[in-house]
Amino acid sequence: MTNWQSARQARDARLEAGARIANGKIVAVHDATRLLEAVMRPGDKVCLEGDNQKQADLLCAALLAVDVSKVNSLHMVQSGVVLPEHLDVFDRGVAKKLDYAYSGPQAARIATMLFGGKIELGAVHTYLELFARYFIDLTPNVALIVAVSADRDGNLYTGPNTEDTPTIVEATAFKDGIVIAQVNEIVERVPRVDIPADRVHFVVEAGKPFFVEPLFTRDPSAITETQILTAMLALKGVYAPYGVRRLNHGIGFSTAAIELLLPTYGERLGLKGKIATHFALNPHPALIPAIESGWVTQIHSFGSEVGMEDYIRARPDVYFTGPDGSLRSHRAFCQVAGHYACDMFIGSTLQIDLQGNSSTVTTARIAGFGGAPNMGADARGRRHPSEPWILAGREANPDSPAPLRRGRKLVVQIGETFGEKNAPLFVEKLDAISLAEKLNLELAPVMIYGDDVTHIITEEGIANLLLCRSPSEREQAIRGVAGYTDVGRRRDKNEVQRLRERGVIRRPEDLGIDPLDADRNMLAARSIKDLVRWSGGLYAPPSKFRSW
Amino acid sequence: MTNWQSARQARDARLEAGARIANGKIVAVHDATRLLEAVMRPGDKVCLEGDNQKQADLLCAALLAVDVSKVNSLHMVQSGVVLPEHLDVFDRGVAKKLDYAYSGPQAARIATMLFGGKIELGAVHTYLELFARYFIDLTPNVALIVAVSADRDGNLYTGPNTEDTPTIVEATAFKDGIVIAQVNEIVERVPRVDIPADRVHFVVEAGKPFFVEPLFTRDPSAITETQILTAMLALKGVYAPYGVRRLNHGIGFSTAAIELLLPTYGERLGLKGKIATHFALNPHPALIPAIESGWVTQIHSFGSEVGMEDYIRARPDVYFTGPDGSLRSHRAFCQVAGHYACDMFIGSTLQIDLQGNSSTVTTARIAGFGGAPNMGADARGRRHPSEPWILAGREANPDSPAPLRRGRKLVVQIGETFGEKNAPLFVEKLDAISLAEKLNLELAPVMIYGDDVTHIITEEGIANLLLCRSPSEREQAIRGVAGYTDVGRRRDKNEVQRLRERGVIRRPEDLGIDPLDADRNMLAARSIKDLVRWSGGLYAPPSKFRSW
Incomplete structure (x- = not known):
């Protein structure tokens, strides 16, 4: 007779073994390894909570x-x-196989270990895609999660960095897995219940704060005038004509420049209330001046940002907060919002090829995808219209009959033609393809595919790929904004001129923008200290961002 | 000076007004209307929990x-x-504007009211898309939700029909909205905490069970031999060659037939363990024989199904269950899983046009989208490979360079050439388009767009649209499986023959299937009673499905 409770029985046996080490649900720090030895089995699928932050x-x-x-x-x-x-x-042999989404600081070592066969790669995912698989074919047997505090029953308070925790716990706890939480401290009563106790099996009191990284802070003092120029082009050439109100910004100085231009240049263009009102976005400090100037109606966040806690707490009309007053973030829901409820994704990349495919991979670094491909892909399951979406769809397919013509998500790549260390943004062949060949991957790690990109913005101008009618037009449109890179210099000048006449390519002067106006004085804040001032002293930047 | 706490202050004022009617959080049934009058304001965005079930x-x-x-x-x-x-x-003027996703039994009346201007339509969405907007621009001020039980603190137990509740509550409670729950009963201690108390402001004890509909039960006795034939074609012609393991089934008799053929025809084809192992699926009773025969590894569910409670409780290895032993469903996460972690969506429709666009709308009924478009769309944000996905991508783009070639979600439409009341499945023009013209909609309510559909299966054969290289090939491929409908009879016979030679169209005989074998004896269960027997008496069908 089939045993239909095998997972539950296995879980109960694990719980029993763990209970010998625990006092109720509480396990002492020095027993944490013994606890893991008691509840884990070779080959287990394990989610060790490593979030974006x-x-x-x-x-x-x-x-x-x-x-x-x-x-x-x-x-x-x-x-x-x-x-x-x-x-x-992996080096120690504790783990063997890896399915993940993002590997920022470990991008170089992960590449080495993959080349060296130290890690068996499942796949590189977007966040939401990996979460999706938690419910289908990558359900964790054990989840090792992290929170700010717990009560003795095991109710957890995550504080503002709720991030992935509810999703991981949902998949693990309701499929007979084991959930172990580390918390900074055990308290009498948690300030709010982010995870109910009956989904948590063991709690380890770390006695100190967990590691959290300020990933989304960009120091305004490092923003260049070229970035300011591309930001002006974005606002006047894309945000304004499409009337983009619901959007996501990627990380980077170019989008930080856009955020800092809203209360200055955006105001001058008369765009307040007409663009950038609703965001799926981490609490970017660079958005503080726009928020304080009344631009932003509402922000839902993937995670939090170190130093923004008090500011968020004082601005509940803008952010999602809990009964304790602090941010409630939620990566899965925010990614869903970015996919389906936003009309634009704008972000930067390392390399763009002649088809418009882009990647942040270099042959020595496998950074993973994070959330960008989920937001930077046309959401074909979407069925509700909005003006920007309808307009973009009409540009892409002017001849198809209106009621059968879908809209398009605006997917914008913004960058300087030469990036860090003078590396050209535009290349004939992505490093991602060389990597795929080297590692024998079925798929090159392309961040955003060319057929999903709608606009590329550089200091030379905007290429509107929606208006391109053939692969060769698309190639020339890309070459036409690629500046003095090799790709740019190999343009067909006549064809580029024709594309410009059709409005496929728009130069700063075509938009009435004088590049000489792109001045750091246009930034609403020119330093971290300015951001603190804008926040009325509520923003408390981490020490590495303080020069005073 | 800007007030940044206006929503919180408004909420507190509402809570105070509500508190006058409540005893703690508990409000008597006869005070429910008074409570709503106390906490609601004209023009509020209100989510009145009306789920799929x-x-x-x-x-x-x-x-x-x-x-x-x-x-x-x-x-x-x-x-x-x-x-x-x-x-x-809406008739009474309590409500004015509507954003929704599904309107099954009210489809006719909603159409009349839209035509008559009684309802101001926001948009018709997919579930996940509407949930996405809850976090961006459609955040509820008040959520009226439903659960099985509550304790006096307000912790809620939803039972197996968790469905939309966590998502609605997340968006409302953390954006200073008011959450009011009706529960069947108030108990000392809830069997599990589906919604923590600090997200719930008021609880009304209904004293009786809430309404829940068995939407996913299909009586095997009503399955026709034509449906069995299409199911055989699906298994041998699509499931087998692509090796589809992770999938979603739409509602309908055709997919119920597939489920009931797994332990018989599927077994004979040697497909056990090779296909249909992991599902994003409601607990379909028709899947019981396959589960009992060891076909199914795991199912994550959008909602539950009336009568399946005890069966699910006894099969925790297959279903997601909570510490109380009953199902934990979750529509938002299951839709995410269906979008990103499944390789196939297969479902039925009412009308398919010559481009492959399909719709369940008729000019008199606006049924809404539900979840199908989200699962029946190519998930372009997906980055992890799988065999079915890679194979489908290769068929669609054989000439593009492999590492840059994305895979494709298999999106299969299955049906009989003549459906209910002998209405043809294939039409020159969708009723959805006439409706869009009549209502002046920007978008016709197309359920699945032709460019997302990969296969159409009828009793005449399978049209593999991935292999079509031009719109006219696609049209002839569709005509070639459209049987004796007008669309089918207007086929170009020579072109259809050429498509068949290329394997774009495959007839039953091309797959070694004799239509005469499509016999009801092939169904693992031929009645609801058979399903009960397969379940060992655990499945308790609702009375309307009992003939004994």
Whole structure:
């Protein structure tokens, strides 16, 4: 007779073994490794909470210290591979296989380990896609999560960095998995219940704050005049004509420049209330001047941002907050919002090829996808119209009959023709393709595909790919904004001129923008200190951003 | 000076007004309307929980009874418009504007009211898309939700029909909205915490079960031999060659036939363990024989299904269940899973045009979209490969360079060439387009767009649209499986023959299927009673499905 409760029985056996080490649900820090040895089995699928920002660092260290004869060959299914220890577990043989989404600071080492066969790669995902698989074929047996505090029953308070936690717990706890939380402290009563106690099996009191990184802070003092020029082009050439109100901004100085131009240049263009009112966005400090100037109606956030806590708490009309007054972020829902409820995604990249495909991968660094492809893809399941979406769809397919013509998500790539270390933004062949060949991947790690990109903005102008009617037009439109890069210099000048006459390419002067006006004085804040001032002293930047 | 706490202050004022009627959080049934009058304001965005299945019926009746001078012009933002009262609130002037996703039984009346100007239409959405907007520009001021039980603190137990509740509450409670729950009963301690108390402001004890509809039960006795033939074609001609393991099935007799053929025909084809192992799916009773025969590894569900409670409770290895033992469904996460973690969506429709666009709308009925477009669209944000996805992508773009070639979601439409009341499945022009013209809609309510459809299956054969290289090939491929409908009879016979030689069209005989074998004896269960037997008596069908 079939046993239909095998997972539950296995879970109960694990819980029993863990209970011997715990006092109720509480496990002492020095017993954390013993707890993991008690509840884990070789080959388990394990989600070690490594989010975009916050990290279950204590449980990670505990995992690294397990007896490899007891716990080994784990299949890690976690969104962020961020800490060195996230890779050390592979070096030690504790883990074997990896499915992930983002690996910012570990991008170089992860590449080396993949080349060296130290890691068996499942796949690189977007966040939402990995979360999706948690419910279908990558359901964790054990989740090692992180929160600010717990009560003795196991109710968890995540504070503003709720991030992935509810999603991980949902998939694990309701499929007979084990949920272990590290918390900074155990308290009598949590300020709010982010995760109910009956989904949490063990709690380890770390006694110190978990690691969390300020990923979304861009110092205005580092914004260049070229970035200001591209930001002006974006506002006047894309935000304004499409009337983009619901949007997501990627990370980077170019979008930070846009945020800082809203109360100055945007105001001058008369765009207040007409653009950039509703965001799916982390709490970017660079948006403070626009918020304070009354531009922003509402922001839903993937995670929080270090230093923004008090500011958010004082601006509940703008942010989502809980009964305790602090931010409630939620990566999964915010990614859904970015996919389906936003009309534009705008972000930067490292390389763009002649078809418009872009990638942040170099042959030595596999950074992962994060959330960009989910937001920077045309959401073909969308069925509600909006003006920007309808207008973009009409530009792409002017001849198709109106009621059958779908709209298009605006997907904008913004950057300087030469990026960091003078590397050209435009290339004939993406490094991502060389990497795919080298690693024998079925798919090159393309961040945004050319057929999803609608606009490319550089200091030379805007290429509107929606208006291109053939691959060769698209290629010339891209070459036409690629400046003095090799790709740019190989343009067909006559064809580029024709594209400009058709409005496919628009130069600053075509938009009435004088590049000489692109001056740092246009930024609503020119330093981190300016941002603190705008916030009325509520924004408390991390020390690495303080020059005073 | 700007007030940044206006929403919170407004909420606190509403809570205070509500508190006068409540005892703690508890409000008596006869005070429900008074409560709504106390906490609602004209023009509020209100989510009256109307899910695919369960309904906040008591709160709906309470809303209908409000004094219209106090509460009026509401903007309803709810996924399901299912109960007559959901439309009565518009007739009475309590509500004015509507954003929704699904309107099954009210499809005819909603059409009449839209034509008559009784409802101001925001948009018709997919579920996930509407949820997305809850976080961006359609955030509810008040959510009227429904659960099985509550404790006195306000912790809620939803039972197996968790459905939309966590998503609605997340958007409302964390943006300073008011959450009011109707529950069947108030208990000392809830069996599990589906919604933590600090997100719930008022609880009304209904004293009786909320309305919930068995939407996903298909009586095997009504399955026709034509449907069995199309199911055989699907299994041998699509599931097998692509090796589809992760999938979603739409509602309908054709997919029910597939489910009932797995342990018989599927077994004979040697497909066990190779196809249909992981589902994003409601607990379809028709899947019981396949589950009992060991075909299914795991199912995550949007909602539950009436009568399946005990069966699910006894099969936790397959379903997601909570610490109380009953199903934990979650529509938002399951839709995400259907979008990003499934390789195939297969469903039925009412009309398909010559481009492959399909719709369930007729000129007199606006049924809404539900979840199909979200799952039946190519997920362009997806970045992880799988065999079915890669294979479909290769068929669609054989000439593009492999590492830059994306895969494709398999989107399959299955049906009989003549459907209910002998209406042809294939039409020159969708009724959806006539409706869009009549209502002056920017977008025709197309369920699945032709450019997302990969296969169309009828009793005449399979049209593989991935292999079509031009619009005219696509048209002839569709005509070539359209049987004796007008569309089918107007085929170019030579062209259809050429498409068949290329494998674009495959007839039953091309697949080694004899239509005479399509016999009801092939169904693993031929009646509801058979399903009960397969379940070992655990499945308890609702009375309307019992003939004994």
